[in-house]
Amino acid sequence: MRVVHISDNHLGKAQFHLAEREEDMYEAFDQAIDLALRERPDLIVHTGDLFDSYRPHPRAFVRAFEGFLRVMEKGIPVAIIEGNHELGADTIRRRIVSPLVNLENLFERIGYSDLFVRLGASVRRFGDVVVAGAPYASRGVRVADTIESLGRKVKNICNCPSILMIHQGVRGMIKAVYPEVDFSDIARSPFDYVAMGHYHNKVVRRSGRRVFAYSGSTEVVETREVPIAVREGKFILSLEIDRDGIEIKELRLKTRPFLYFSESVRNTRELYNLIERLMEEASSLQRKPVVVGSLQVTGELRAGFSTVEVRRALSDLALYVNIRELRKLEEAPEESEVVTGIGLEELVQNAISSMKLGDEVRSLSLKVFDLWYKEGKRGEVFVREVLKLAEGES
Secondary structure, rough: EEEEEEEEEEEEOOOOOOOOHHHHHHHHHHEEEEHHHOOOOOEEEEOOOOOOOOOOOHHHHHHOOOOOHHHHOOOOEEEEOHHHHHHOOHHHHHHHOHHHHHHHHHHHHHOOOHHHEOOOOEEEOOOOEEEEEOOOOOOOOHHHHHHHHHHHHHHHHHOEEEEEEEEEEEEOOOOOOOEEEEHHHHHOOOOOEEEEEEEOOEEEEEEEEEEEEEEOOOOOHHHHHHHHHHHHEEEEEEEEEEEEEEEEEEEEEEEOOOOHHHEEEOOOHHHHHHHHHHHHHHHHHOOOOOOEEEEEEEOOOOOHHHHHEEEEEEEEOOOOOEEEEEOHHHHHEEEEEHHHOOOHHHHHHHHEEEEEEHHHOOOOOOOHHHHHOOOOOOOOHHHHHHHHHHHHOO
């Protein structure tokens, strides 16, 4: 049986507040649907964060509807679960309706209720494969118990290949900043293929005849993804699954080009050599790239000068320039630390977790940190987003 695994489209996200980046998310989703249809699949599984918000803009909702309609008009079913972005903040999760419910209702009204299947901690058989879905659950929720329960249900349906769909950070699969599940929790389950969402870069791990996989996002959603995305790309996964095992194909998407650099400059000569190289690379691309980088500035260059010069030089060649400038006398940190800040994130996470706070306050604190550190929001924009979180509006 041919199954295509798609995840994390984040439709509606206007990265860097740019309309072009919002359109990039839509185009990547459309391309993912095109690639999926070329595979002539028997089933498409979607592991969450179809939308970037639990209240998506009508544009995002329409593009999602149009994309999946193309699939269902060919008689191909779609199994989907909610990610954290569809479910909203912990403080309001019980008071909202997931946009996937609205999408499900719409497809039901036009006669496709059997083909658009939203799995909420439930099991469904599709031909020769049984699929179990576990929507996103916050830290502190016993996701392992849900997986164990779903495994028991699958065994009672048939002796056929099975797929588990989850949207979680899995410790042991990735360097999860906020891990909600241990790899051992899914490894001891009976599922042949574990389709995962939430992490935005592709990770495929085999264990005997079983496969555990993040297909990754279909576009760059956060700047910390950029180094891997530039090196490896963005994908959806196509798998042939039967009782003999699983064969996987990685289908690469053609997305907005990103230029990434991590450089140390000591003087204007080194700075302008870097600028010349970036201009040459940007000019060689068919589409304007997003430029993401870090500059370790030492010596004679004054603070801020290098960043201004890079942005000025690339203003007509790049869609957006995102630079982190560091000015230290000591050696620069390793590249992975500069880009991802894993050490700082874990430090903040552990500090907040150790405080005597209620679950809602702890969750709100982590989300405020995300706004400031991961999303880079500052000034009035940061204040507005924090107020929305506090009021349960984001």
